[in-house]
Amino acid sequence: MSLAISEQTSPLWQSGPKPEVLPVLEEDHSCDVCVVGLGGSGLATLKKLCEGGLSVIGIDAGRIAGKAAGANGGFLLAGMARFYHQARQTIGAEKARLIYQSTIEEIERMCGETPEAIRLTGSLRIATSPEEAADCQAQLEAMREDRLPVSPYFGPEGEGLLFPTDGSFNPWLRCRLLTGQVIALGANLYENTPALTVAPGKVVTPAGTVRCREVVVAVDGGLEVLMPALKGRVRTARLQMLATAPAPEVDFPRPVYARYGLEYWQQLPDGRIALGGFRDKGGDGEWGNLSQPSPQIQAMLDKFLRETLGVEAPVTHRWAAPVGFTENGLPVMEALEKGLWVMGGYCGTGNVIGAICGRTIAGLILDAFHSS
Numbered sequence: 001m002s003l004a005i006s007e008q009t010s011p012l013w014q015s016g017p018k019p020e021v022l023p024v025l026e027e028d029h030s031c032d033v034c035v036v037g038l039g040g041s042g043l044a045t046l047k048k049l050c051e052g053g054l055s056v057i058g059i060d061a062g063r064i065a066g067k068a069a070g071a072n073g074g075f076l077l078a079g080m081a082r083f084y085h086q087a088r089q090t091i092g093a094e095k096a097r098l099i100y101q102s103t104i105e106e107i108e109r110m111c112g113e114t115p116e117a118i119r120l121t122g123s124l125r126i127a128t129s130p131e132e133a134a135d136c137q138a139q140l141e142a143m144r145e146d147r148l149p150v151s152p153y154f155g156p157e158g159e160g161l162l163f164p165t166d167g168s169f170n171p172w173l174r175c176r177l178l179t180g181q182v183i184a185l186g187a188n189l190y191e192n193t194p195a196l197t198v199a200p201g202k203v204v205t206p207a208g209t210v211r212c213r214e215v216v217v218a219v220d221g222g223l224e225v226l227m228p229a230l231k232g233r234v235r236t237a238r239l240q241m242l243a244t245a246p247a248p249e250v251d252f253p254r255p256v257y258a259r260y261g262l263e264y265w266q267q268l269p270d271g272r273i274a275l276g277g278f279r280d281k282g283g284d285g286e287w288g289n290l291s292q293p294s295p296q297i298q299a300m301l302d303k304f305l306r307e308t309l310g311v312e313a314p315v316t317h318r319w320a321a322p323v324g325f326t327e328n329g330l331p332v333m334e335a336l337e338k339g340l341w342v343m344g345g346y347c348g349t350g351n352v353i354g355a356i357c358g359r360t361i362a363g364l365i366l367d368a369f370h371s372s
């Protein structure tokens with residue numbers, strides 16, 4: 001696609017100096033656990049493993065947080081991809097409530113861990129049709145029944161629901177801060193080191209093999225490419241965003257999502273807008289392990305920015321990254337075989353649940369190590 005000269009195809013979050021590139025893995029190594037994929041989920045896994053005293057190696061095919069983890073909308077939302085009342089139908093009320101509660105607690109924990117990157121702003125779900133307003137009402141009733149924090153919202157953004165415990169963050173900055181923390185705890189991290197094959201106890205890369213007791217694959221978009229056993233369960237699609245220069249003509253104090261979460265935007269403290277959406281309008285072209293923005297979706301984002309949000313500020317960034325989807329809206333988090341863990345498929349909402357999955361797997365691994 002052709003860009004205005006001043007527009008960049010990197011995420012807004014990654015503006016500013018680039019951190020030093022970490023080494024490529026160049027010889028054979030051994031450790032307790034090898035984590036493949038250094039986004040927010042992989043880094044959360046590594047941190048807990050290090051704190052538990054295990055020796056760990058983490059590798060990424062590109063830069064740390066170079067995919068969705070450093071390129072997303074920056075929403076920290078409680079719950080999972082499906083709205084609460086739908087999650088209750090899929091997994092039952094008790095499980096849905098426990099998971100929702102644990103995501104609220106995870107947001108608080110993340111905030112304590114990297115306060116520089118996170119703002120606890122709350123978030124808004126805005127209805128764009130009478131059907132969606134009825135869906136918001138169903139969500140409100142289900143959440144109130146289970147005593148979860150939510151209130152009806154009427155304001156300049158529209159009508160819908162306010163979730164007071166949600167937050168917004170710079171996802172890339174958080175990953176960079178976590179990287180520093182896990183290195184300080186003793187993790188050995190390698191960039192530009194793709195896993196060519198992954199098997200229990202063995203990760204093969206172009207210039208070296210890691211032998212270990214446990215392997216954790218923490219890849220959201222493209223999980224089914226690296227782990228073909230998951231083909232048919234995880235399918236990767238591209239999500240696209242743009243960002244603008246400071247836009248003093250509008251005021252969005254908290255992140256907003258609308259049209260069942262398909263469009264989402266937030267305004268940063270300096271006034272810049274980050275806006276994403278319209279994945280469903282791109283047809284088959286949006287499916288695949290794709291990382292480049294497309295003219296078709298970007299034009300829709302432009303129109304929405306100008307006509308619906310009323311933003312006049314120029315666009316400065318356009319970007320895209322892949323995420324994994326599952327049929328039932330639930331993430332994948334399991335041992336594919338003994339000693340080989342996989343997680344991903346967060347259906348576009350992996351910032352909080354991905355960290356929970358990573359920390360859960362790390363906890364199971366630590367239990368196994370300490371009981372053997």
Ligand SMILES: Cc1cc2nc3c(=O)[nH]c(=O)nc-3n(C[C@H](O)[C@H](O)[C@H](O)COP(=O)(O)OP(=O)(O)OC[C@H]3O[C@@H](n4cnc5c(N)ncnc54)[C@H](O)[C@@H]3O)c2cc1C
Binds near residue numbers: 063074077219238349
């Ligand atoms: C535009 C956009 C907006 C989004 N908005 C939100 C939001 O507001 N809130 C929210 O909760 N979620 C959002 N998401 C989803 C969220 O970003 C992801 O679910 C989450 O970041 C996934 O993080 P991860 O660490 O699990 O995986 P990833 O970010 O996919 O990281 C996996 C890493 O694995 C590496 N890798 C891949 N293959 C290999 C290999 N063979 N060998 C070694 N390394 C490999 C990749 O390079 C990558 O760095 C959004 C996503 C996008 C793209």
